[in-house]
Amino acid sequence: MSIFNQEELRCAVCGHVSSYYMCGSMSCFGDKHLDTRPGWHNPRSECFLQCDDCKYVAPNLEEETPITLDWVKRKEYAQLEGYTFESNASQRMFRRYLIDEYLQDAESCFWDLLSVAWGCDSFWEKENARMCRKMALSIVEENHLFEDGKPENQILLADLYRRSGDFHQVEERFANLDLGEEELNKLLQFEVEKAREQDTKRYTVKNALGESDEILDREIVSEDEESQEENEPEKVEETKNENQVQEEQEADTNLI
Ligand SMILES: [Zn+2]
Secondary structure: OOOOEEEEOOOOOOEEEEEEEEEEEEOOOOOOEOOOOOOOOOOOHOEEEEOOOOOOOEEEOOOOOOOOHHHHHHHHOHHHHHHOOOHHHHHHHHHHHHHHHOOOOHHHHHHHHHHHHHHHHHHHOHHHHHHEEEEEHHHHHHHHHOOOOOOHHHHHHHHHHHHHHOHHHHHHOOOOOOOOOOHHHHHHHHHHHHHHHOOOOOEEEEEEEEOOOOOOOOEEHHHHHOOOOOOOOOOOOEEEHHHHHHHHHHHHHOOO
């Protein structure tokens, strides 16, 4: 169980004083995902607070910032550039992405968008999740991020391309890449195989290593659909275990 401490803070942008729950310690449950997500938690989103009044988002609301009240009052910021997200975590982290974009901090923008995508995954917002991954990859390409060759980052990138539906990039960039370690190569090859199957679902490291067959996103055909006329095209509905949804959404902590 995560522990949250309540603290009174004064927003550096608008001066509004309010009480916030600060994350003291975080427990993690679930296996690590291939895109570095540690189980069902969304750690980056849990480290950012959003001002109750002006909606400024920062890890420390009281710290001096170049962001002004006029800036956060703009329609684009207040209305998330027209996007809608179900979860508070995704809304909060998309606002932080807009701030980091304004501050020209490309690497933070990347992690903000990944955090938005995780919030979307938890709330089953597939199209938003795909859009955020595509935006994150554009930032990587435009700013030449992750060109240090760090093996873990290659797996993260392969996962982002695959989950955003860009299977061709996975094949081209990663099919013949040697990461120098058997286990890492196994994870990368898993990504390549799934891309060849045009599979955009979530998988854990244990799934990829064959150590777990837990299914995070699964496709089932409902009984009604199975009993349909044979000549009707089969409809496949994606769903997931109710307990899993509940646990995941609880992990997507609403800090405010
Ligand atoms: Zn404020």
